[in-house]
Amino acid sequence: MGTITALGLVLLVSMVLVSGKQGVQAFLSLLFNFGALFFAIVLMAFHLNPIVVTLVTSIIVLAMTIFLGGSDDYSTEVAFYASLIVLVVLVLVIVPVEHWAQIQGFGQEDSEDLEGMSNVLGINYLQVAMATAILSTLGAIAEAAIAISAGLAEILEQHPKIELKNLQGAGLRIGKQIIGTTFNTLFFGFFGGFLALFIWFASVHYSLGEILNDRIFVGQILMVLFSMISVIATIPLTTSAMMLRVRRMRENPNKSE
Amino acid sequence: MLGIAHDDGLYQQSIMKITTVKTTANEQQSDQFENKDRQITQAVTGTITNGKDKGQQLTIKNTYMKSQATTQAYYRHQHVFLTLHRHHGEITSSTISGLKRDTSLAFVVWLTLSVLLILMRFSGAMAFLSVVVNAVLFAMAVNWNSDTQGSKVLVIFGLLAIVFAALTLLIVIGPNKQMLMTLATTIGGTALSIIIALLVFMVTNEKGVYYESMQYVTQLPKPLFLAETLLGSLGAVMDESTDIIASLTALKEERPDVTAKQIFKSGRQIGGEIMGPLINVLFFIFVADTLPLALLYFKNANSWGYTFNMTMSLGVIQSLISGIGIVLTVPLACGITSMVLGGKKPWARLRH
Structure with a gap:
């Protein structure tokens, strides 16, 4: 048995043991997200526009992660719509910044990987860089949106007549609770993944100036920052989406479930 | 600016x-x-x-x-x-x-900080502070690793993980019993995932683990890979144990008569809800990053299987190991909290 299969089995079994049906759902959403990501790469290799492929993949991935992850119906729905708005905000930040910073493609540190490879690719790597940045934040957006909307749904359950203004304050309060730990999830997630690169910088004695202008380094830090920005943006946007939803439900009580 | x-x-x-x-x-x-x-x-x-x-x-x-x-x-x-x-x-x-590129980098740092401080004020400043502290420690550990030619990479980053967790939790939670429980859970959950990973590696003889596909490697790849995985999952495990234990502590404060069993049960429910999305956070961080290289392999007429093995497989293995850590953290957090707060076990009072 391959290591990936074995680890996958261990994960599945522990998920089921720890939380039953929810565990199965969590495993399926991971499996699905892998499939979606791989499929997106294949489509880009077949010269479909990387940005278009990424946006379609993102919408599907957000839907699957949020609907398979969350628990009750209307808070997951709010989380999903909010995450789509965050996606739009994120694209509006990423596109100009990547044009400016030009971190696409490979750096001199990648020479070993590139040896013997053709660089006649015919794929716009600036767009590939944008796609990579967008895709890497999807999990973080989904998680933050679920956390905020689930927290707000719980408050609404306890205080069904809460004023919208107070609901807004509550959203921000939940946001303040999650921001510290979420930042650390992102920080360690990214820095753990790029430990080797930093060790490279240290052992080849890069100067601070070289590091701060290095294509790979800047690209990595930008990805961390983009995901931080998207998590921050998720907090007010999810709260607003929930307020809108509650206002509609109160105006048309018959239509709501 | x-x-x-x-x-x-x-x-x-x-x-x-x-x-x-x-x-x-x-x-x-x-x-x-x-x-x-x-x-x-x-x-x-x-x-x-x-x-x-x-x-x-x-x-x-x-x-x-x-x-x-x-x-x-x-x-x-x-x-x-x-x-x-x-x-x-x-x-x-x-x-x-x-x-x-330093100007564009500084601009995005400034943008992130502004949004963070305007919206989150004090909590935002603390979140940022903990990231800065961790970044400084991280740089120090990287230098230490280079000074020892990478021979102690797992020890260095294992120790660092403990210091990271302790400092971050001190900043986020403050010095109290809740912080100690969260720290114990974080260290336990992360260590457990690495131990299980090593066991699985032993059983499968590391079949399908292509260390040669690791990028930027200047030292022995296997310990480096484990150190990367350890750090990568640390934040998520910390995030999760903070959430679970904070909710359970609040529950105990609201209803002081709650039993150890009830604490365990409601912790399992909270954990079940957050573990799925959290694993996906890491999955996208670990695997989306391989997109440019995977495309390069595809365009050089490599098969899907070979491209996967050489570019994405290590990221997938990292996601799975972290996933196992994240899942096992749920019973660990519930167990520790219910023992400390449940009040029946005699050594629960000793811990305090």
């Missing part, structure tokens, strides 16, 4: 501000895999902005592929670093060695 846009004087390396760019050639290229691209040659003219050559005008030839995977186009107004070759002090030839 404005300062960094005008910091050229701080650099030893010569910097040129590009004033005009002319395209001198633009021809179709193809390779043995029938990929098509355009190779473009541009004449880049600009003025040196720093050092003793300040003010000197240069025109440099730059050739790039339109896809810009390994080469790069330059535009007017950009600042670029130069490599100058001299003969008797006169510049004989020059090449562009790279784009100056």
Whole structure:
């Protein structure tokens, strides 16, 4: 048995043991997200526009992660719509910044990987860089949106007549609770993944100036920052989406479930 | 912000501000895999902005592929670093060695900080502080690792993980019993995932683990890979144990008569809800990153299987190991909290 299969089995079994049906759902959403990501790469290799492929993949991935992850119906729905708005905000930040910073493609540190490879690719790597940045934040957006909307749904359950203004304050309060730990999830997630690169910088004695202008380094830090920005943006946007939803439900009580 | 846009004087390396760019050639290229691209040659003219050559005008030839995977186009107004070759002090030839990216990087840092502070104020400042503290520690550990030629990488980053967790939780939670429980859970959950990973590696003889596909490796890959995985999952495990234990502590405060069993049960429910999304956070961080390299492999006529093995498989293995850690943290957090707060077990009082 391959290591990936074995680890996958261990994960599945522990998920089921720890939380039953929810565990199965969590495993399926991971499996699905892998499939979606791989499929997106294949489509880009077949010269479909990387940005278009990424946006379609993102919408599907957000839907699957949020609907398979969350628990009750209307808070997951709010989380999903909010995450789509965050996606739009994120694209509006990423596109100009990547044009400016030009971190696409490979750096001199990648020479070993590139040896013997053709660089006649015919794929716009600036767009590939944008796609990579967008895709890497999807999990973080989904998680933050679920956390905020689930927290707000719980408050609404306890205080069904809460004023919208107070609901807004509550959203921000939940946001303040999650921001510290979420930042650390992102920080360690990214820095753990790029430990080797930093060790490279240290052992080849890069100067601070070289590091701060290095294509790979800047690209990595930008990805961390983009995901931080998207998590921050998720907090007010999810709260607003929930307020809108509650206002509609109160105006048309018959239509709501 | 404005300062960094005008910091050229701080650099030893010569910097040129590009004033005009002319395209001198633009021809179709193809390779043995029938990929098509355009190779473009541009004449880049600009003025040196720093050092003793300040003010000197240069025109440099730059050739790039339109896809810009390994080469790069330059535009007017950009600042670029130069490599100058001299003969008797006169510049004989020059090449562009790279784009100056510090201004754009500083801008995004500034943007993130502004949004964070405006919206989250004190909590935002604390979140940022904990990231800065961790980044400084991280840099110190990287240097320590290089000083020891990478022989102690797992020890260094294992210790670092404990220090990281302790400091971060002190900043986020504060010095109390809740913080100690969260710290114990975080260390336990992360250690457990690495131990299980090593056991699985032993059973499967590391079949399908392609260490040779690791990027930027300058030392023994296996311990480095484990250290990467350890750090990568640490934040998520910490995030999760903070959430679960904070909720359970609140539950105990609200209903002091709650039993250990009830605490365990409701912790399991909270954990079940957050573990799925959290695993996906790491999955996208670990695997999305491999997109540019995977595309390069595909376009070099490699099979899907080979491309996966050489580019994505280590990221997937990291996600799975972290996932196992995240899942096992749920019963660990519930167990520790119910023992400490449940009140029945005699040693629960000792811990306090």
